[in-house]
Amino acid sequence: MNAISEVTKVEAAPRASQRYRTRRTPLTWVRRGGLSTFVFMLPLLVIFGAFSWYPIVRTAVMAFQHTNLVQAPTWVGLQNFSAVIHDPQTPTAVKNTAYFALLALVFGYPIPLAAAVLMSEVRNRRGTYSVLAYLPVVIPPVVAVLLWKTFYDASGTGVFNTIFGWIGLGPFPWLQSQSWAMPSLVLESTWANAGATVIIYLAALTAVNPELYEAASVDGAGIWRKVWHVTLPQLRGVLLVTLILQIIGTAQVFLEPYLFTSGGPANATLTVLLQIYDYAFGNSLGGDYGKATALSLMLAVFLALFSFVYLFATRSWSEE
Amino acid sequence: MKSTRFITAVAAAGLLAICATAAAVGASTQTVTISVASLIPGSTKAATDQFNQRVAAFEKANPSIKIKAVEYQWTGPTFAAKLAAGTLPTVFEVPFTDARTLGDNGQLADLTPYAKALPYFSKYNKAVIAEGTNAKGKIVALPKGAYAQALHYNRKLFSEAGLDPNKPPTTWAQLRTDAARITQKTGKPGYVQMAKDDNTAGWILTTLTYALGGRMERGTGTHAVATLTNAQTVTALNMLHQMRWVDNSMGANFDYGWSDINQAFAAGNVGMYISGSDVYTNLVQASSIDPSLYGLAPIPLAKNKNAGVLGGGTLVAVKPSANKTQLAAAVRWIDFFYERKLITKAQAVADAKSLVADKQPVGVPALPVFNRKQYDLANTWIKPYINVPLKQMKPFTTGIFAQRLIPEPEASTQAVYHSLDAAVEAVLTNKSADIQSLLQSANQQAQQAISGGA
Numbered sequence: 001m002n003a004i005s006e007v008t009k010v011e012a013a014p015r016a017s018q019r020y021r022t023r024r025t026p027l028t029w030v031r032r033g034g035l036s037t038f039v040f041m042l043p044l045l046v047i048f049g050a051f052s053w054y055p056i057v058r059t060a061v062m063a064f065q066h067t068n069l070v071q072a073p074t075w076v077g078l079q080n081f082s083a084v085i086h087d088p089q090t091p092t093a094v095k096n097t098a099y100f101a102l103l104a105l106v107f108g109y110p111i112p113l114a115a116a117v118l119m120s121e122v123r124n125r126r127g128t129y130s131v132l133a134y135l136p137v138v139i140p141p142v143v144a145v146l147l148w149k150t151f152y153d154a155s156g157t158g159v160f161n162t163i164f165g166w167i168g169l170g171p172f173p174w175l176q177s178q179s180w181a182m183p184s185l186v187l188e189s190t191w192a193n194a195g196a197t198v199i200i201y202l203a204a205l206t207a208v209n210p211e212l213y214e215a216a217s218v219d220g221a222g223i224w225r226k227v228w229h230v231t232l233p234q235l236r237g238v239l240l241v242t243l244i245l246q247i248i249g250t251a252q253v254f255l256e257p258y259l260f261t262s263g264g265p266a267n268a269t270l271t272v273l274l275q276i277y278d279y280a281f282g283n284s285l286g287g288d289y290g291k292a293t294a295l296s297l298m299l300a301v302f303l304a305l306f307s308f309v310y311l312f313a314t315r316s317w318s319e320e
Numbered sequence: 321m322k323s324t325r326f327i328t329a330v331a332a333a334g335l336l337a338i339c340a341t342a343a344a345v346g347a348s349t350q351t352v353t354i355s356v357a358s359l360i361p362g363s364t365k366a367a368t369d370q371f372n373q374r375v376a377a378f379e380k381a382n383p384s385i386k387i388k389a390v391e392y393q394w395t396g397p398t399f400a401a402k403l404a405a406g407t408l409p410t411v412f413e414v415p416f417t418d419a420r421t422l423g424d425n426g427q428l429a430d431l432t433p434y435a436k437a438l439p440y441f442s443k444y445n446k447a448v449i450a451e452g453t454n455a456k457g458k459i460v461a462l463p464k465g466a467y468a469q470a471l472h473y474n475r476k477l478f479s480e481a482g483l484d485p486n487k488p489p490t491t492w493a494q495l496r497t498d499a500a501r502i503t504q505k506t507g508k509p510g511y512v513q514m515a516k517d518d519n520t521a522g523w524i525l526t527t528l529t530y531a532l533g534g535r536m537e538r539g540t541g542t543h544a545v546a547t548l549t550n551a552q553t554v555t556a557l558n559m560l561h562q563m564r565w566v567d568n569s570m571g572a573n574f575d576y577g578w579s580d581i582n583q584a585f586a587a588g589n590v591g592m593y594i595s596g597s598d599v600y601t602n603l604v605q606a607s608s609i610d611p612s613l614y615g616l617a618p619i620p621l622a623k624n625k626n627a628g629v630l631g632g633g634t635l636v637a638v639k640p641s642a643n644k645t646q647l648a649a650a651v652r653w654i655d656f657f658y659e660r661k662l663i664t665k666a667q668a669v670a671d672a673k674s675l676v677a678d679k680q681p682v683g684v685p686a687l688p689v690f691n692r693k694q695y696d697l698a699n700t701w702i703k704p705y706i707n708v709p710l711k712q713m714k715p716f717t718t719g720i721f722a723q724r725l726i727p728e729p730e731a732s733t734q735a736v737y738h739s740l741d742a743a744v745e746a747v748l749t750n751k752s753a754d755i756q757s758l759l760q761s762a763n764q765q766a767q768q769a770i771s772g773g774a
Binding site for chain 2: 153265283287
């Protein structure tokens with residue numbers, strides 16, 4: 001005990017003198033590069049402040065107001081939240097969003113992984129395959145949707161229906177049917193977004209130690225066993241991140257339902273974000289921005305809580 | 321001392337500079353710039369050239385006003401966004417359905433003194449000017465034009481199907497039979513209807529309901545009662561269901577909006593559809609329609625004393641943030657571009673000449689903004705310049721004034737239409753759609769909007 005106390009005293013003395021010597025003044029702050037750091041950070045602070053933090057704060061405030069952004073707002077307490085919860089379209093929007101997320105998870109999540117694993121196994125022209133996989137990501141999303149809209153033409157002369165017609169199938173209603181519309185949206189969304197995830201997986205795969213595969217081969221493992229016992233465990237950190245990013249992304253799906261179907265037919269593709277949009281801009285007389293921001297806030301809080309629980313629940317797995 | 325003198329000199333120079341700038345600004349206030357709604361995006365070069373000529377003529381006559389033309393198309397969602405963001409042009413157009421409420425909400429400028437100073441103000445149709453007057457009696461918008469819903473049909477497809485293109489359907493039963501025949505003989509959809517979730521589906525369903533004698537609401541303001549479950553709406557939806565699922569005469573795509581359906585019709589892919597009687601202008605300007613295939617007829621009305629044709633129109637309004645000089649300039653532009661051609665011979669002829677020179681439509685059927693006599697008189701002025709296929713529009717022009725014109729639902733119009741969108745979509749995309757249940761749900765939604773003053 002005594003020895004420790006001595007050491008502490010000995011160590012404490014120089015620290016105190018150091019504190020005294022380095023007492024911060026504006027001048028020392030400038031001399032030590034504080035000003036230049038601040039100047040370099042300023043554009044970032046201004047941009048984030050104006051376009052990210054300020055809108056977030058404004059959203060939170062507006063959720064408790066009634067405003068058309070022209071006249072002065074009035075405070076309405078929790079009225080907007082109550083109206084959103086009691087809106088008969090809210091359960092439909094939540095259900096549809098969950099359905100989109102589920103379909104995207106079932107089809108959209110494994111496809112990039114399988115594609116990346118297959119591409120990593122290919123010895124020749126890997127770059128060509130990467131470019132082909134990434135190409136849809138380069139196409140502007142609106143252009144891609146308009147392109148797919150012509151593919152999805154429900155008449156017998158539509159692109160997909162013509163192709164299916166060659167093998168005696170169809171014509172299918174695609175976007176013109178309440179049961180077909182959502183899977184059609186997921187199909188295009190998977191095509192449009194898979195490329196970016198494939199590139200992430202390919203990059204992660206290069207970090208896997210080749211000796212592990214060699215060792216697995218020596219032990220007599222085939223390709224499936226190597227994937228299951230080497231590739232997937234080695235990628236688990238990346239897989240966990242892409243999974244939560246995909247869930248957050250699909251919970252906020254807007255572009256596809258907005259451009260393809262406007263939420264139809266008969267609300268079959270109405271998602272939470274589309275409902276927020278409808279609250280804000282659906283009425284030409286000036287939107288209900290209070291309800292729109294209230295629902296936005298509810299979605300943000302839900303996703304934050306979900307992410308927290310997800311990260312907590314998978315912490316041990318990702319740290320193994 | 322020296323430094324004090326220096327500072328004083330700099331301050332004096334600064335003051336002089338400020339004064340000079342202020343003087344320059346003062347001088348520049350002689351010229352005012354206003355932005356105005358021009359044509360819809362995607363209009364042809366000829367249409368744009370014609371518009372620019374009108375701007376040049378206006379600026380020549382009013383050297384102190386500079387016009388900045390902005391492409392403009394009214395759609396519910398984009399209008400609401402631009403309104404909130406303050407990015408609408410100084411002068412813009414709104415449908416009859418919205419002006420009063422926008423005016424009540426302080427979202428449109430008060431034009432009263434400027435409008436009343438117009439020499440022809442007293443000649444306006446009282447019902448039309450009332451559409452642009454708010455609850456306090458302030459004039460917040462001036463009329464651009466009025467229309468009645470009409471049946472647009474493809475004469476070529478009628479002929480190919482063995483139907484007489486000079487005899488469009490006059491009853492709903494006949495319309496259904498003709499549509500089925502067109503599909504059967506040509507493979508093209510015989511009758512198509514706007515069915516998009518952007519209020520257009522509800523707008524056309526309301527037209528059908530009116531034509532059968534029904535109404536979508538009773539009463540006015542927030543005390544109005546939604547009556548979407550009325551028998552005529554049920555009949556209209558049943559008829560659509562039959563045409564879609566039994567006759568299969570409505571094609572395969574059921575998500576047409578206003579622009580899409582015009583394009584499909586102009587491309588010759590649609591037998592018949594319902595839209596405003598003045599839509600021919602758009603068919604020419606945005607889709608270069610072949611005039612020979614165009615036919616226009618009144619909407620068939622049921623034998624019911626309440627049956628009538630839905631009428632609407634467009635008004636011109638000014639941004640509430642416009643200052644007095646801009647307001648005066650804006651009303652001068654409205655007078656020059658929208659109103660004079662309806663009321664003065666010289667302007668009507670000049671406008672028609674300019675349109676004809678650029679191969680733009682002259683003589684598209686509309687409804688009177690002033691009165692029937694004035695409307696007929698204006699048509700005689702421009703008669704030599706009329707270049708639309710008036711003969712093919714005869715069924716409409718001879719029949720429309722015999723029809724009873726009914727204004728759109730007054731309370732929460734767009735919200736009422738929006739609540740009906742899903743019902744139309746469901747009937748056209750789900751064979752086993754439960755019409756009663758769909759309408760009950762729509763009625764509940766509409767009533768909520770009406771009571772909340774949406």
